[in-house]
Amino acid sequence: MAYLVSHPDEVKVVSKRFGMGATNLDRYLELDGYKALQKAIGMGPDAIINEMKASNLRGRGGAGFPTGMKWSFVPKQSAKPKYVLCNGDESEPGTCKDRLIFEHDPHSVIEGVMIAAIAVGAKTGFIYLRGEYRYLIEIMERAVADAYARGIIGKNIFGSGVDLDVYVHSGAGAYEVGEESALMESLEGKRGVPRIRPPFPAVVGLWGGPTVINNAETLASVPHIILGGGEWFANIGTPKNGGTHLVSISGNVERPGVYELALGYNLKKMIYEVAGGIPNGRKLKGVVPGGSSVPILLPEEIDIPADYDGLAKAGSMLGSGAVIVLDDSMCIVRFALRVAKFYQHESCGWCIPCREGTDWMKKTLTRFHAGGGVAKDIDNLKYLAENMLGRTFCPLGDAAAMPIISYVQKYRKEFEEHLDGKPCPFEKAAEPALV
Amino acid sequence: MSTHYPTKRSVLVPMLLYIQDEVGCLTDEAIHEIAQRTELSALEVRNVVSYYSMLRTHPVGKYNLQVCTNVSCLLRGGEEILEHCKKKLGVGNKQSTPDGLFHLEEVECIGACSWAPAMQLNYDYHENFTNEKIDELIDGIRKKEQQ
Numbered sequence: 077m078a079y080l081v082s083h084p085d086e087v088k089v090v091s092k093r094f095g096m097g098a099t100n101l102d103r104y105l106e107l108d109g110y111k112a113l114q115k116a117i118g119m120g121p122d123a124i125i126n127e128m129k130a131s132n133l134r135g136r137g138g139a140g141f142p143t144g145m146k147w148s149f150v151p152k153q154s155a156k157p158k159y160v161l162c163n164g165d166e167s168e169p170g171t172c173k174d175r176l177i178f179e180h181d182p183h184s185v186i187e188g189v190m191i192a193a194i195a196v197g198a199k200t201g202f203i204y205l206r207g208e209y210r211y212l213i214e215i216m217e218r219a220v221a222d223a224y225a226r227g228i229i230g231k232n233i234f235g236s237g238v239d240l241d242v243y244v245h246s247g248a249g250a251y252e253v254g255e256e257s258a259l260m261e262s263l264e265g266k267r268g269v270p271r272i273r274p275p276f277p278a279v280v281g282l283w284g285g286p287t288v289i290n291n292a293e294t295l296a297s298v299p300h301i302i303l304g305g306g307e308w309f310a311n312i313g314t315p316k317n318g319g320t321h322l323v324s325i326s327g328n329v330e331r332p333g334v335y336e337l338a339l340g341y342n343l344k345k346m347i348y349e350v351a352g353g354i355p356n357g358r359k360l361k362g363v364v365p366g367g368s369s370v371p372i373l374l375p376e377e378i379d380i381p382a383d384y385d386g387l388a389k390a391g392s393m394l395g396s397g398a399v400i401v402l403d404d405s406m407c408i409v410r411f412a413l414r415v416a417k418f419y420q421h422e423s424c425g426w427c428i429p430c431r432e433g434t435d436w437m438k439k440t441l442t443r444f445h446a447g448g449g450v451a452k453d454i455d456n457l458k459y460l461a462e463n464m465l466g467r468t469f470c471p472l473g474d475a476a477a478m479p480i481i482s483y484v485q486k487y488r489k490e491f492e493e494h495l496d497g498k499p500c501p502f503e504k505a506a507e508p509a510l511v
Numbered sequence: 512m513s514t515h516y517p518t519k520r521s522v523l524v525p526m527l528l529y530i531q532d533e534v535g536c537l538t539d540e541a542i543h544e545i546a547q548r549t550e551l552s553a554l555e556v557r558n559v560v561s562y563y564s565m566l567r568t569h570p571v572g573k574y575n576l577q578v579c580t581n582v583s584c585l586l587r588g589g590e591e592i593l594e595h596c597k598k599k600l601g602v603g604n605k606q607s608t609p610d611g612l613f614h615l616e617e618v619e620c621i622g623a624c625s626w627a628p629a630m631q632l633n634y635d636y637h638e639n640f641t642n643e644k645i646d647e648l649i650d651g652i653r654k655k656e657q658q
Contacts, residue, residue, distance in 0.1 A: 079626060079638075157517075169581045169620040207528050207565045208621050210634040243515045246525040249565030251619065265523030265549070267562040283517050326583035326624035333625045368582050368620075398624065400583055414585050418619055424562070 080176070081333030083350045087312055089320045090296050091336040094180040099215055101222040104183040110228055112299035116191045117236045119302075124195040128298070130306025132318025137163055137254070137291030138367065138395045139471075140384040143298075147288055149278035150196040156285035158198035160189050161263065164205040164212075164292045165247055165254040168367035169418060170398030173322035173334050174292040178205065178212040181296065182219035186242055188295030190229070191302060193240055196288050200241045203292075204263055207248040216244045251422040255470040256289045258424070269426040270470035291396075293322055313339035317383035321397045325351045328358060328403035340381040347378070347401055358403035362486070366395020368415050369475030371482030372402075392482075407502035408487040409494055412480060413441040419476030430473035433464040437480055447497050454491045458484045520549045523559055527566055536570045564619070572607040572614035574652055576600075577631040580617050583624035592628045593617055595642045599649055612656060613649070 080095050088094075098104045116124050129144030150158060162185060166174040177185060189201035203220075205213050220242055223229045231239050245263055247253055253262045257271035260282050281287025297319060301309045310318040317339040323346065326332050330352030337346065343365060347353065354360050360375045365382065370393040380386050387394045402411065420434040437460055440453050461477035461484075468474070484491060493501050516522055526545060527537060534541050537560055539553075546553045560566045578596055580589040593615075597603060600613050607614040623629030626638035637648065 166622050167620060170583050170624045171620075172622045172624045172626070175622050206622070207524075207563070208631065208634075211636075241515070246528055248524050248528045248563035250563050262524055263521060264518065265520035265559065267559055283521075324625050326627055327586040332627070364582070400586070400624070402586060406586060411582065411585070414580070414582055418581055421564075421619060 079333070080180075081331060081335065083335055085341070085345075085350060086336050087320045087338045088336050089300050089309075089312070090177065090181075090184070090293060090322060091334075092300075093184070094176060096180075098181045098183065099179075099219065101183065101219070101226060104181075108303065109183050110187055112302035113187050113190050113194075113228075114234050116194050116302050117234055117238065121195050121197060124191060124302065127301060127306040128195070131301045131309040132306075132313065132316055133294065133297055133301060133309065134317065134384055135291055136293035136297070136321055136397065138168065138369075138393075140394060143290060143294055146278065146290070147192065147195050149276065150198075150286045150288060151279065152197065154197075154286050156283070157200065158196055158285050159282045159287045160192045160196065160198045160201040161259065161282060161287055161289045162189050162201065162203040162292055162295050163254060163256065163259055163289055164203060164209070165250075165259060166209075166292070166396075167206055167251040167254045168369065168396045168398060169415075170324060170326055170364065170367045170400040171396040172324045172326075173397060175209065175212060176322070176334050177292055177296045178209065178216055182216050183223065184296040184299055185216070185292050186219060186223055186229070188290075188298035189242055190233075190240055191298050192288050192290065192295060194238065196286070198286075198288070199239060200243070202243050202245050202263060202282075204245045204247060204253075204259060206253075207246050210246075213244060213246050220244055251418075252424050252470065252472055255472065258470060259289065260287065267424070269424050270468075270472075272469055314381060314383050314385070317385060321394075323350075323382070324396075324398045325401065326398065327401040328354055328406075329401045330355045337382070339383040340386065343373075343378045343380055343382040343387075343399070346382060346399060351399075351401070354401070354403050356403075358405060361402040361404045361406060362408075363402070364398075364400040364479070366393045367398040368400065368418065369471075369479060370395045371478050372486060374486055405502065407445075407500055408483055408490045409441065409445045409500065410502070412483045413438070413445050415479050415483075416441050416476070419472065423472060423476070427468035427470075427473060429464045429467040430476065433460050433473065434476045436460050437476070444491075444494060445500065447494065447499060449491075449494050451492075451495060454484060454488065520551055520555075523549055523551075523556070524563065527556075527560060527563075531566060536567050538568070542568075570611075571616075572612050574612060575614045575616065575631075575633050577616045577618040577621070579619070579621045579623065579627070579629050581620040583620070584627040584629060587627040589628040592630070592640055592642065592645065595645060599645060612652070 253268040258268035262268040420438040425431040464477040
């Protein structure tokens with residue numbers, strides 16, 4: 077069970093039913109559950125999409141694409157069935173927020189999927205969870221079964237004449253499947269290799285039919301927007317960055333945890349006030365503000381609003397809202413190596429720049445960290461990474477390249493301190509150099 | 512379950528995982544059976560099996576310790592926890608103890624970042640881990656199994 081934390085600065089929207097027993101359908105209904113669905117049925121597709129556009133809700137999975145606009149790309153008429161697909165493959169290192177939604181408020185995800193289905197004219201929704209989340213798959217399956225038993229999902233929902241089905245689907249361990257096109261491949265029973273776009277999933281998606289794919293948090297926000305109104309949600313955040321988001325704070329802070337904050341909340345305040353600052357008298361070394369794939373920020377760069385635009389302006393990304401905090405005891409080369417190792421492990425090998433680039437970055441950093449680095453390795457790392465950017469089917473190549481470029485750029489001196497067989501300055505007894 | 516999908520093979524990934532949970536691993540027999548049910552060749556099934564990190568064709572110990580060492584865990588001692596597990600069990604990464612009781616594996620992010628360091632024992636999450644808690648857990652299992 078994931079632990080709940082809270083802070084007075086939180087604005088609880090998606091998390092407002094956490095810890096209130098809302099996995100129970102009766103309790104969920106007491107707490108305004110499925111009211112948004114009934115309202116959405118009355119509104120009809122165009123009004124739902126307009127409300128979503130007004131809310132300025134942007135995708136909480138990482139890319140930050142406006143949700144209302146995404147839904148509006150789905151063609152009204154389609155020869156093939158349309159689908160809604162909830163992405164619960166949460167795998168971006170640092171991110172543990174969707175887990176709380178599935179654990180504490182599973183019906184909100186189902187309700188979000190159903191509203192999305194009504195908005196785009198889909199008859200079927202799939203909720204894909206990563207295989208490691210077995211206990212959450214069980215919670216979601218029970219929630220779906222309960223909703224079927226109560227006639228909330230199924231034929232003629234709320235007497236509307238609309239038939240809707242929702243199913244839960246399990247993955248089996250793959251970071252890349254969190255990418256939308258790989259996610260569809262996986263759901264179709266294949267290796268999760270990405271598809272080339274265009275065509276985009278909204279036009280040609282699951283089994284060739286138009287498909288809306290949204291992150292679990294995005295979909296869990298939908299019922300609240302329908303009930304509270306798009307304008308209300310938009311006003312919580314900053315212009316073009318509507319609402320709240322769940323921030324997974326991890327690493328070297330006093331009170332790590334998942335907090336729901338308004339978009340645009342100051343990043344420095346988030347670390348020092350919400351999460352209680354850096355423990356053990358240590359100093360802040362850097363902040364990875366959106367999951368392991370985004371560029372790192374130096375301590376002097378974090379006095380900024382944490383929203384999509386604020387972080388883009390600072391040269392990084394809001395990503396999945398995972399704030400990873402490093403104190404000054406962590407060696408940046410060791411950190412970079414761990415990141416490189418991860419992307420090398422997760423690269424599916426489909427696109428050569430990613431397959432080869434991640435492997436060479438890992439090899440170079442392994443040698444470098446062990447004391448066998450030479451000066452040209454530092455520029456070589458950057459060169460390798462820069463040649464991966466934009467040259468792959470899916471964003472995994474970029475995700476592997478962006479952080480490495482930022483580490484080399486911002487902590488070059490620390491890389492240089494590892495040269496000439498010198499022991500790692502962060503380790504008392506460094507391992508002998510492997511040249 | 513397979514009736515939810517327009518194509519037979521769509522059920523493949525969850526089916527592989529659930530059968531693995533029953534059998535212990537994806538044996539040749541299991542793969543052939545799954546291939547038949549999904550109207551695929553055994554090769555096509557193996558091709559999918561090799562992609563997913565949770566799927567395996569060899570058995571592992573009864574208790575599979577999957578220790579995360581990804582960045583959030585790294586910052587809070589995940590690598591040291593893994594080292595401790597290696598010593599405690601006397602095995603390396605991706606190895607099982609000779610009695611077949613434990614299997615140790617270094618894994619990528621399991622979504623427990625705010626409660627790091629973390630690991631999964633089979634499907635159960637164990638979070639905010641310390642060396643002492645590991646000793647307690649492993650000793651407890653050994654004791655239970657001896658009875």
